[in-house]
Amino acid sequence: MERLQGEVNREKAAAATAEWASDPATVAEIYHAGFNADEQDGGLAFACDRGLVIFAFDGGTSWSIDPGGYRQRAQGIEAFWRENQHRNRSIALDDLNEWHRAAVATLVAGLDSVGQLPELARVGITNIARADYIYVCLRRHARSQTQEDSLRALAANDWIMEMDGDGDTAHPCPICGRPAIGRAWQYNTICDECYSKPVCREGHRVDGYNTSLGGGFEAAHLDDKSVCDQVTRDGAVWIDGVECHMGEAKFGGVFVGIAPAPE
Known part of the structure; x- marks a missing residue:
């Protein structure tokens, strides 16, 4: 519902x-x-x-x-x-740790990374990749890029409020370099901004979805909602001319990523 x-x-x-x-x-x-x-x-x-x-x-x-x-x-x-x-409880900046304050400041400033904040605005931040992970989580849940909505998002999501300097980290999006989070199979996943861009071999915008509660993967063209047999079959999509892979994530959902180059 x-x-x-x-x-x-x-x-x-x-x-x-x-x-x-x-x-x-x-x-x-x-x-x-x-x-x-x-x-x-x-x-x-x-x-x-x-x-x-x-x-x-x-x-x-x-x-x-x-x-x-x-x-x-x-x-x-x-x-x-x-x-x-x-x-819906009220929280203030003083209620946050330095990691959350840096995430809020980054969101309000419209920046791509906590690392772009002035040094005085990220005092105590010892791991930018970790700080960016928290920032991306906050951005996904805040309704707007305002301090008020950032604080509301933190109040509504205890799992973000519990984050500190230890834990998962972000990685550079393999397409644009912005912070991205998560890893699916052997692929480095793309960032939220690039996730809306994949096209199939014919140039149609495509999106993927699970075919049932138990999983399964299928892709569809966004223009006419028809199933994209090519992406469903081989997972190949392109973002800004770069070939990526779209498929089912390990525990459900859909990912888009690029396999790292062999060492």
């Missing part, structure tokens, strides 16, 4: 639940006075034959097996409510 677009209200939430339900006639709102009245962290909840759906006023959505009974449903709503209050 996708996030509701625009203002979240009872009519939209009920319609979305009915669309998700196997039998729309089973849709019923589950009232929770405190959750419904909390305009910042609260929202609306509905049950149907497929499960319990909770819509936050801030746009978040959760769905699960319906626990049945008002008490159990209320417990599920309250657990979601507590999590949303935590995600």
Whole structure:
């Protein structure tokens, strides 16, 4: 189920639940006075034959097996409510470590790498590749390049807040040199900016996807949504004239990368 677009209200939430339900006639709102009245962290909840759906006023959505009974449903709503209050808590720059502050500064300045910050803005940063890894993670989750949205993204993602100087590092994108993260099989993956550029042998923009929850890979042309047999078969794509490989990542998802030159 996708996030509701625009203002979240009872009519939209009920319609979305009915669309998700196997039998729309089973849709019923589950009232929770405190959750419904909390305009910042609260929202609306509905049950149907497929499960319990909770819509936050801030746009978040959760769905699960319906626990049945008002008490159990209320417990599920309250657990979601507590999590949303935590995600929406206010944090300040002073609450961050030097790695997060450098990532925020890089995002707000519109830079490609923490290494491009003035030295005084990255005091304590001893590993630029590690700092860039944190920066890329933050950029993927911030809604805009503002300090406010950067702090919101950190508050909403504890796994980023827990990062420090130890851990995975970024590597230069093999196409443009910007920081890229992740490695798939033997390939050096490309950066987020280049990920939107692959074309097939015929020059059509292509994107890859898993064919089922269990995995599988297929590529499609973005112009007419038709399956691209060539990329599905051999994985060869081109970005700015450079041949790359598109395929299924180890644990699901799709990657685009370049195999390193043999030593």
